[in-house]
Amino acid sequence: xxxxxxxxxxxxxxxxxxxxxxxxxxxxxxxxxxxxxxxxxxxxxxxxxxxxxxxxxxxxxxxxxxxxxxxxxxxxxxxxxxxxxxxxxxxxxxxxxxxxxxxxxxxxxxxxxxxxxxxxxxxxxxxxxxxxxxxxxxxxxxxxxxxxxxxxxxxxxxxxxxxxxxxxxxxxxxxxxxxxxxxxxxxxxxxxxx
Numbered sequence: 001x002x003x004x005x006x007x008x009x010x011x012x013x014x015x016x017x018x019x020x021x022x023x024x025x026x027x028x029x030x031x032x033x034x035x036x037x038x039x040x041x042x043x044x045x046x047x048x049x050x051x052x053x054x055x056x057x058x059x060x061x062x063x064x065x066x067x068x069x070x071x072x073x074x075x076x077x078x079x080x081x082x083x084x085x086x087x088x089x090x091x092x093x094x095x096x097x098x099x100x101x102x103x104x105x106x107x108x109x110x111x112x113x114x115x116x117x118x119x120x121x122x123x124x125x126x127x128x129x130x131x132x133x134x135x136x137x138x139x140x141x142x143x144x145x146x147x148x149x150x151x152x153x154x155x156x157x158x159x160x161x162x163x164x165x166x167x168x169x170x171x172x173x174x175x176x177x178x179x180x181x182x183x184x185x186x187x188x189x190x191x192x193x194x
Contacts, residue, residue, distance in 0.1 A: 030097050031094065031095035031096055037143040040139045040143045041140075043135070043139055044106050044136045044145075047133070048110060048136060050132065051110050051113035051117075051129060051136075054117065055071055055129075056068075058120075058121055067166075070120070071120075071166075073165045074116055074162050074166060075109075077164075078157060078158050079109075082103055082157060085153075086100045086101075086102065086103070086105070089102045093144070093145055094145070094147060095143075101145075101147060102147075103151075104140050104146045104151045104153070104154035105154065106136050106137075106140050106145075107136055107137045107140060107151045107155050108154035108155070108157045108158040109158060110132065110136040110155075111130075111154065111155040111156075111157075111158030111162070112157075112158030112159065113133070113162075114162075115158065115159040115166070117129045118130065119162055119167075119168060120166050120167070120168060122168075133155070137151040137155055138151075
C-alpha cells in the first residue's frame with residue numbers, strides 16, 4: 001500500500017509542475033527534421049504504444065491480476081518521476097522545440113514495459129521487448145528529440161521502477177515448462193500452481 005501512496009503523491013506533485021511549464025511558446029530556432037527523421041520519430045511513437053499494449057495483452061492472456069496491479073504501479077511511478085523531472089530540469093530539446101528534453105518519456109515508458117515483461121514473464125518476452133525499447137531510445141536521439149543522456153536516464157528510470165515493483169510470475173506460481181518426447185513425437189510440458 002505504501003508504494004501506491006508514494007506513486008499518488010508523485011502524481012499530485014507533477015500536476016503543479018505540468019501546469020506551470022507545458023504551456024510555453026516554442027523557440028524560434030527550431031530544427032527542421034529530414035523525411036527519414038520524421039519517419040523514425042513516428043516509428044518511436046508506435047513503439048511507445050506497442051510495448052505497453054504488449055504488456056497489457058500478456059497480463060490479460062495469463063489472467064495475471066497481480067501483474068496488472070504491478071504494471072499499473074510501474075506506469076504510475078514512471079509517469080510521475082518522468083514528468084516531474086521534465087518540469088524541474090527544463091532542458092531544451094536538440095531540435096529546439098521546447099524545454100522538456102530530460103528525461104525521455106518515450107524511452108522511460110518503453111524500458112518500463114520491456115523490463116516488466118522480462119521480469120514478470122521471462123526472457124522470451126523480454127528480448128524482443130528490449131529490442132523495441134532500444135530502437136525507441138536510438139530513434140529519439142536520431143530524430144533530434146533527445147540527447148543521449150536523456151535516453152539513458154529515461155531507460156534507467158523505466159527499467160528501475162519495473163525491477164522495483166515487479167515480481168516474477170513463474171516463481172510465484174511454480175511455473176515449469178520443458179520439452180518432452182516419446183521417441184516419435186515432440187511436445188511441450190507445462191504446469192503451474194494457482
